[in-house]
Amino acid sequence: MTRRWPTALVANLLLGIPAVVPIWLLWFLAASRVSGPPAEENDGMALWLVIIVPVVVLYGLLWSAVNRPLARRSLLTPRTYWLLSALGTLLPTTALIIISP
Incomplete structure (x- = not known):
């Protein structure tokens, strides 16, 4: 299940x-x-x-704790995986910026 890109995208969207x-x-x-x-x-x-x-450091630790095992199991190249992870993480904030009045 962690071999494909949708798993990384869903984890980072969450x-x-x-x-x-x-x-x-x-x-x-x-x-x-x-x-x-x-x-x-x-x-x-x-x-x-x-x-x-503390807020940024705790979130960074959580983000890396989730993404490091997924990156090792993924068949994506490291550059593609981390780019997908960063974009997936930024998507909810971007959506909030777009829909805000």
């Missing part, structure tokens, strides 16, 4: 649903660093980093 949170947190961090914090916000980004780093 992983993409909770990935919305770390992706949004990374986007928020990047957008805040580019535009700068509002003048009335004096707290800085240290508190946000305390929140963002």
Whole structure:
């Protein structure tokens, strides 16, 4: 069952649903660093980093724990497998961006 690409795609689509949170947190961090914090916000980004780093690291560990065994069993080339995995993970976030008003 893990020899074909649909297994990797479905697993990463399912992983993409909770990935919305770390992706949004990374986007928020990047957008805040580019535009700068509002003048009335004096707290800085240290508190946000305390929140963002554990969430992103835990999700990254979960993602790699699921994908490494699947990649070893897959007949896809490594480059194709990891590209498919990344695109499958980003698909739910992309869908939310497209359908948002």
